[in-house]
Amino acid sequence: MSQQFKYVVRMFGQDIDGTMKLPYGLAMVKGIGYNTARAIIRNLGFDPHLRLGELSDSDLKKIEEQLESKVIKGLPVWMYNRRKDYESGNDLHLVTSDLIFYARNDIEKEKKIKSWRGVRHSLGLKVRGQRTRTTGRSGYTIGVTRKRVAQPTSSSSTQKSG
The missing domain is CATH 1.10.8.50 (Helicase, Ruva Protein; domain 3)
Structure with a gap:
């Protein structure tokens, strides 16, 4: 060698x-x-x-x-990680910081045009159709919250009949 x-x-x-x-x-x-x-x-x-x-x-x-x-x-076109780029229309294969930059720009563009995905991104919710009832919770929401059952008032039973 x-x-x-x-x-x-x-x-x-x-x-x-x-x-x-x-x-x-x-x-x-x-x-x-x-x-x-x-x-x-x-x-x-x-x-x-x-x-x-x-x-x-x-x-x-x-x-x-x-x-x-x-x-x-x-390399066949279907193996590229960025097909039909928005600006150029070409098929690209991006690596490292370019990949991160393009993905961030795509998300910002969707937020700007207020698409469904953009709104979900801006609210910090799941984007790809997953359920959110029990998963994806962040912050103070822990566990299941129940509505409070109203206490029955005993105003009718305390009155004396006359």
């Missing part, structure tokens, strides 16, 4: 354990799952059984460049 094994690999601003196999190491990056990582590795021609620390700096650079372009060549 001409190069030294790297026990910590820096990719996309985060440290990844170099002893992990390549697809699992790539899946540690936000926005890349195991299947997407396998597809990227297959496109670039790497062995999926290699450890992440065994890759050279140029190989890591190839992986980063492919993901930074937001379009992964050879």
